[in-house]
Amino acid sequence: MAEPIKIRPVNRGKRPHFFDDPAIDQLFAIVMAMSAELSVLWDRVDTTERLLDQKGTLSRADIEAFRPDEKVHTERTERRNAYIDRIFRIIREERDSLVAHDKMTEYRELMDDLSKN
Amino acid sequence: MPFQAKHDFLVESSHDELSRQNYVQRLRMHILNQIGGGMRAVYDKRVKPQFEKSQGRAPKDEYEVHVAMLSDNYGQVWSTMMRSCQEMVWDSVIPAVERAQPKLNERIRGLNARYGTLTLDPSVKVPRYVSATDIHLMPGNYHTERTADDASQGALYDRGRFVYNGGAAGPYADAIPRTIATYIRRKWPDFKPAQALELGCTIGSSTIPFVDGFPECEVHAADVAAPVVRYGHARAEALGKRVHFHQMNAESLKFADGTFDLVYSIIMFHETSTKAYRNILKECHRVLRPGGLMIHMELPPVGDMDPFEAFYLDWDAYYNNEPYYLKYTHEDIRACVTNAGFGNDKFFQVLIPDLARSPQAFEAVVGGEVIKKTQVARVGESAKWFTYGAWK
Numbered sequence: 001m002a003e004p005i006k007i008r009p010v011n012r013g014k015r016p017h018f019f020d021d022p023a024i025d026q027l028f029a030i031v032m033a034m035s036a037e038l039s040v041l042w043d044r045v046d047t048t049e050r051l052l053d054q055k056g057t058l059s060r061a062d063i064e065a066f067r068p069d070e071k072v073h074t075e076r077t078e079r080r081n082a083y084i085d086r087i088f089r090i091i092r093e094e095r096d097s098l099v100a101h102d103k104m105t106e107y108r109e110l111m112d113d114l115s116k117n
Numbered sequence: 118m119p120f121q122a123k124h125d126f127l128v129e130s131s132h133d134e135l136s137r138q139n140y141v142q143r144l145r146m147h148i149l150n151q152i153g154g155g156m157r158a159v160y161d162k163r164v165k166p167q168f169e170k171s172q173g174r175a176p177k178d179e180y181e182v183h184v185a186m187l188s189d190n191y192g193q194v195w196s197t198m199m200r201s202c203q204e205m206v207w208d209s210v211i212p213a214v215e216r217a218q219p220k221l222n223e224r225i226r227g228l229n230a231r232y233g234t235l236t237l238d239p240s241v242k243v244p245r246y247v248s249a250t251d252i253h254l255m256p257g258n259y260h261t262e263r264t265a266d267d268a269s270q271g272a273l274y275d276r277g278r279f280v281y282n283g284g285a286a287g288p289y290a291d292a293i294p295r296t297i298a299t300y301i302r303r304k305w306p307d308f309k310p311a312q313a314l315e316l317g318c319t320i321g322s323s324t325i326p327f328v329d330g331f332p333e334c335e336v337h338a339a340d341v342a343a344p345v346v347r348y349g350h351a352r353a354e355a356l357g358k359r360v361h362f363h364q365m366n367a368e369s370l371k372f373a374d375g376t377f378d379l380v381y382s383i384i385m386f387h388e389t390s391t392k393a394y395r396n397i398l399k400e401c402h403r404v405l406r407p408g409g410l411m412i413h414m415e416l417p418p419v420g421d422m423d424p425f426e427a428f429y430l431d432w433d434a435y436y437n438n439e440p441y442y443l444k445y446t447h448e449d450i451r452a453c454v455t456n457a458g459f460g461n462d463k464f465f466q467v468l469i470p471d472l473a474r475s476p477q478a479f480e481a482v483v484g485g486e487v488i489k490k491t492q493v494a495r496v497g498e499s500a501k502w503f504t505y506g507a508w509k
Binding site: 003004005006007008009010011012013015016017018019024025028029032033035036037039040043044047063064065066067068070073076077080081084085088091092094095096098 | 120131132133135136137139140141143144147151152154155158159162163187190191192193194196197198200201202204205209211214215216218219248249250251254256257258261263264267269273435436438
């Protein structure tokens with residue numbers, strides 16, 4: 001049997017950076033990778049809890065063998081979406097601020113309207 | 118989102134790997150829809166007014182929008198996240214593929230084919246547009262062989278692409294070819310191809326819908342990259358589908374003139390080159406019988422888009438290793454098709470709504486309704502497929 005292979009980029013080229021300081025791009029990559037690892041850990045805890053609920057005891061092999069069914073997958077997808085929304089809140093808020101500016105104008109109009117004599 | 122359909126050669130991911138892949142799917146969708154969804158507002162309310170203030174005019178083309186958007190903090194954040202997430206897609210799948218080797222190669226080598234065939238040709242030279250860059254940042258691209266009879270790039274592509282598109286193309290990742298095959302059948306019910314050829318077939322997930330759609334038809338599929346056709350052959354056999362795979366360059370097909378009634382490709386041309394695009398169209402014309410149909414699904418031309426939309430669509434050309442993408446989306450496709458020998462009056466183009474996601478809109482287009490405006494979206498976000506071709 002042949003040796004296991006290692007899959008590495010062959011011709012990916014120089015990695016682009018989008019910020020003036022490439023360290024910021026690297027930091028984004030690190031934060032995103034960490035967010036993934038925390039989500040993986042969360043799923044592992046979820047698997048553990050589900051197996052304990054079902055069986056009252058568990059082994060490492062039980063956890064490794066666990067695969068989410070449609071229902072569990074959907075629950076985890078919802079949790080992941082909410083989690084991503086919390087982790088990357090600051091970016092969403094910047095997006096929303098561009099809309100909120102207009103909303104503020106409307107709000108001032110509302111204030112004026114409701115404060116009329 | 119559905120689970121990926123299992124078959125005997127799909128790599129098995131561990132508990133944690135599967136969890137990581139599922140997370141990367143969601144993260145990618147968040148970046149596309151939530152963060153990407155703010156890009157237009159950032160342009161309209163911040164970047165464009167600033168540009169107008171400093172230059173005294175609006176940005177005149179997508180290149181000026183590009184520079185301006187990537188000078189904005191939001192454009193930088195979105196871009197760096199898009200890039201990182203694309204890398205994470207492959208990283209999330211690689212350990213499972215590495216582990217599946219070398220057993221996977223051995224099983225594929227020892228495959229006892231019951232339905233279709235595999236014809237490899239070691240004399241096929243991998244063209245520069247495939248060998249020079251890892252397209253979509255996929256490590257090793259379609260063609261890299263790390264050991265004898267290696268099919269691992271096929272395995273990587275199969276699982277990685279599913280993570281990439283978040284399952285949006287269905288459990289077999291074949292929403293587009295299924296839509297196109299059904300469109301042909303419904304639009305031209307008297308057209309009964311006896312022989313069909315797909316170009317740039319990779320792992321054959323875009324071939325099988327044509328086997329299903331035209332059960333009387335002998336379906337061939339060609340790709341320059343040996344690992345993907347090896348894997349595609351094994352995958353098709355595992356799914357019980359009759360496909361004849363060939364390692365072949367679409368620019369110089371080994372088939373005789375007038376062999377096929379139908380020649381098609383699904384989102385292939387933008388990964389080739391200016392020269393190859395023209396050569397392949399000529400080959401399509403050559404291998405078609407008179408009365409045969411050539412049809413291609415591809416990125417929509419950016420010609421009629423506003424500069425922001427063109428910038429947004431063309432971002433991948435720069436940062437997702439798709440070097441011909443930008444030139445391709447600016448090609449005059451009608452001119453290229455007619456220059457390849459097809460009659461100008463035989464050319465057609467149509468925007469086809471996805472069969473599974475928008476069945477009613479699909480039916481309307483089959484019935485002749487024309488969708489004028491191209492929705493700005495990458496493949497996987499949009500649910501309308503730009504398709505064009507010609508009758509010989």
